[in-house]
Amino acid sequence: MEGVSGNKYGGVLRFSRDPCTRVAETVDSPSRKPRADAERNRLRLLDTAKAVFGEKGPSASLEEIAREAGVGIGTLYRHYPTRDALIEAVYRNETGQLAAAATRLSEAHPPVEALRQWLLLFIDYLGTKYGMAAVFGSVTGGTAALYAACNSGTPEAIALLTGRAVASGEVRLDMDPIDLLRAIAGVASAGPGWQDTARRLVDILIAGMRV
Amino acid sequence: MEGVSGNKYGGVLRFSRDPCTRVAETVDSPSRKPRADAERNRLRLLDTAKAVFGEKGPSASLEEIAREAGVGIGTLYRHYPTRDALIEAVYRNETGQLAAAATRLSEAHPPVEALRQWLLLFIDYLGTKYGMAAVFGSVTGGTAALYAACNSGTPEAIALLTGRAVASGEVRLDMDPIDLLRAIAGVASAGPGWQDTARRLVDILIAGMRV
DNA sequence: TTATTTCCGGAGACGCCCTCCACTTAGTGT
DNA sequence: ACACTAAGTGGAGGGCGTCTCCGGAAATAA
Numbered sequence: 297m298e299g300v301s302g303n304k305y306g307g308v309l310r311f312s313r314d315p316c317t318r319v320a321e322t323v324d325s326p327s328r329k330p331r332a333d334a335e336r337n338r339l340r341l342l343d344t345a346k347a348v349f350g351e352k353g354p355s356a357s358l359e360e361i362a363r364e365a366g367v368g369i370g371t372l373y374r375h376y377p378t379r380d381a382l383i384e385a386v387y388r389n390e391t392g393q394l395a396a397a398a399t400r401l402s403e404a405h406p407p408v409e410a411l412r413q414w415l416l417l418f419i420d421y422l423g424t425k426y427g428m429a430a431v432f433g434s435v436t437g438g439t440a441a442l443y444a445a446c447n448s449g450t451p452e453a454i455a456l457l458t459g460r461a462v463a464s465g466e467v468r469l470d471m472d473p474i475d476l477l478r479a480i481a482g483v484a485s486a487g488p489g490w491q492d493t494a495r496r497l498v499d500i501l502i503a504g505m506r507v
Numbered sequence: 508m509e510g511v512s513g514n515k516y517g518g519v520l521r522f523s524r525d526p527c528t529r530v531a532e533t534v535d536s537p538s539r540k541p542r543a544d545a546e547r548n549r550l551r552l553l554d555t556a557k558a559v560f561g562e563k564g565p566s567a568s569l570e571e572i573a574r575e576a577g578v579g580i581g582t583l584y585r586h587y588p589t590r591d592a593l594i595e596a597v598y599r600n601e602t603g604q605l606a607a608a609a610t611r612l613s614e615a616h617p618p619v620e621a622l623r624q625w626l627l628l629f630i631d632y633l634g635t636k637y638g639m640a641a642v643f644g645s646v647t648g649g650t651a652a653l654y655a656a657c658n659s660g661t662p663e664a665i666a667l668l669t670g671r672a673v674a675s676g677e678v679r680l681d682m683d684p685i686d687l688l689r690a691i692a693g694v695a696s697a698g699p700g701w702q703d704t705a706r707r708l709v710d711i712l713i714a715g716m717r718v
Numbered sequence: 719t720t721a722t723t724t725c726c727g728g729a730g731a732c733g734c735c736c737t738c739c740a741c742t743t744a745g746t747g748t
Numbered sequence: 749a750c751a752c753t754a755a756g757t758g759g760a761g762g763g764c765g766t767c768t769c770c771g772g773a774a775a776t777a778a
Contacts, residue, residue, distance in 0.1 A: 482693015504715025
C-alpha cells in the first residue's frame, strides 16, 4: 500500500497560495511543460524529509535534509518555502490512508466501534510511521491553525466518525473531535510503551463519552 | 560535567546521578561561604527566565534571558548548564503550589471530586501561569524521561489523588496517572478557548474511569 | 591589606535558518 | 540540430542561537 505514493500529476502542477488546496491544480496553462528534474528533486526531498523527520523529529535540520537528498539548500526552499510546508507535505502524504480508512471502517462497523477502531489505527500510525508522533505533536502544538483547517482529510475523517457515533445516540461529545486526537497525541512519545497507554486512553475516552 | 557545579548552597554542590534528588546535597565542606552575588544572579536569572519563557515559550533565546537579566551568557550557563536545567528550575518553582494543593484538596473533598478539582486546577496553572502550557508540553514531549520521574512533586501529587480515588472503588485506572496530565496538556495550546475543551476533557476522563 | 577562591562576562567557534542571484539546463520554436 | 529563454539550481553570506573557554574582577578569609 505504500506503493501508492502517487504524485503523478498529469498536467502542469501549480501550487496555489492557499495551503488547503495546494495539492494539485492542473491549470489551463499557455505555458510550458514542467521540468522533469524539478519534479525529481521534489520527490527526493519529500522522501528524504520523511526519513529524516522520522529519525530526528520535526526539528531536524533542513540543511541536513537537503544534503541527504543531494540538492542545495536553495532548492529545498524553492519547493517548500517554509519548514511547515515541508512537514505538511510529509504529513499529508502519510495520513491520506488514515482518512481513507475512516469511510471503510464506518461502513464495516457500528458507529461507536468504528470510531474506536479508527482511533486505534491513529495510534498505530502515530507510532509506526516514521515517527509521526513527534511531527503531529509539533503540528498540533505549533503552527497549528493552518493544519486544523486542512490537513489531508484527518479532521473530516474524525468528524465523520464522531458524527455518526453521536447520531446513533450512544455517545455525546461537546468539543471539537480533533481534540480527541490531541489528547492521544499528548500521551504519545512519553517513553517506550506509550502505545499501550494510548490504547487505554481510547477506552477511557469512549467510555467517558457514553451517555 | 555531571559532577560538581557551582551554585548556591553551602559547600560543594553535588549533582547526584538521579535527577530527582538534584535539589541540594550539601557535602560536608570545609570551604568558604557562598558568594552573595552568585546567588543574586541566580535568582535574577530564574525570574527573568520565568517571564521570558512565559512570553515566548520554552524555546526563547537564552541569550535574551541573560541580557534581560543583566548578566553575561556565560553566567547563565554557569548556573544552568543546559536549557532543560533552566526550564526545570522554573517549572519546579511554579508547580510547588500545585503539589501543595493536592494534599489540601484530598483532605477537603471526597476522593474522586478531589481528583477532578485538582485536574481543573492543573488546567488553570497550565493556562494562566506564565504560559506553562508550552513549557509543560516541551517537557513532556521533549527530554521527557527525566521529568516524568521527578518534577517538583507533581507526579506524587497526582499519584496521591488517583490512589485515593481508586482505593475508594469508584474509579479504575490502569495506566500511569501522569498520562492523564499528558492528555490534558495535549489539548492545551490548541488555540484560544482550549481551556474549556480541557475542562470537558477532564469530565470525559473521569467519567471514563468510573467502574 | 593581602591572598585565595569563586564567579563574571563576552569573544569566538560552530550550526542552522533563510535570502539572493549568477549560473545551468530542460523544454520550445524554427 | 540549434539557438533561445524561462524555470530551476546551489551555495555564499548575513543574521541569530548555542555553548565553551579563560583572562580578569570581585568577594571572602586571614
